[in-house]
Amino acid sequence: MKASLVLSAVAALVALAPLAPARESQVWGRSPSKYITWSVDPATNGLYFTNQEGSSSKLCDVSAPTALKLTFSPDEKYVFVTDGSSIGTRVSLYKRNSGVKYSKVTAYDFDLATQRLALQVETGKEISSTVLKNSRYLDCAGWSKDGQWAHLTLSGSGSLNGRKVEIDGFKCSFNPARGEFTNR
Structure with a gap:
């Protein structure tokens, strides 16, 4: 009797399985204004922006779509992309050209700049290269209400002068x- 009840339950599950919705492996979200929809192509790990009119543009490639975080400025002129994995994250900044086209801002090494400022404030030490090598997490936590300042957080460990x-x-x-x- 028990075996037939178990078999009936299994048969019911197998019969209903095709009715369950398929899970999409695609990662996606929307900008605060909902004008831009972003998505990651699971086949290529490419991050794409699409607007309401259907125009689309590739922003960048990402290493770990499941750890991906996009932080738009209030006016959506800038977007920080936080990418990485359980062993560390990094940020990249992009500036809007027009529509859904953004360009990477390459003038700043956010990893080095935040480490330099953190070590100046925390230890009074100056560095010329990154020292936090282990489980380094750099993230954009948000923007000021006026959109002029992006707030970054940094955690990690390493060694300096032994x-x-x-x-x-x-x-x-x-x-x-x-x-x-600034550390204000």
């Missing part, structure tokens, strides 16, 4: 119009 260095949740801000980093 001594262990650990930064946990250091907060700083970046003004893309002026290229200015």
Whole structure:
């Protein structure tokens, strides 16, 4: 009796399985204004922006779509892309040209700049290259209401002059119009 009941339950599940919706492996979201829809092509890991009129543009390739985070400025002129995995994340900044076309801002090394500021504030030390090598997490936590400042957070560990260095949740801000980093 028990075996026939179990077999009936299994048969019912198998019969109903085709009715269940297929899961999409695509990662996607919308900008705050909902004008831009972003999506990651699971076959190529390409990040694409599409507007309401259907125009589309590839922004970049991402390494780990499941860890992807996009943080748009309030006017959507800028977008920080946080990408990485469980062993660390990094940020890239993109500036809108027009419509859904954005260009990568390459003038700043956000990893080095945030580490430099964090170590100046936390330890009084100056660095010329990155020292946080282990489980380094750099993220854009959001934007100021006026959209002038992006708020970044940094955590990680490494060594400087043979001594262990650990930064946990250091907060700083970046003004893309002026290229200015501050810990205010």
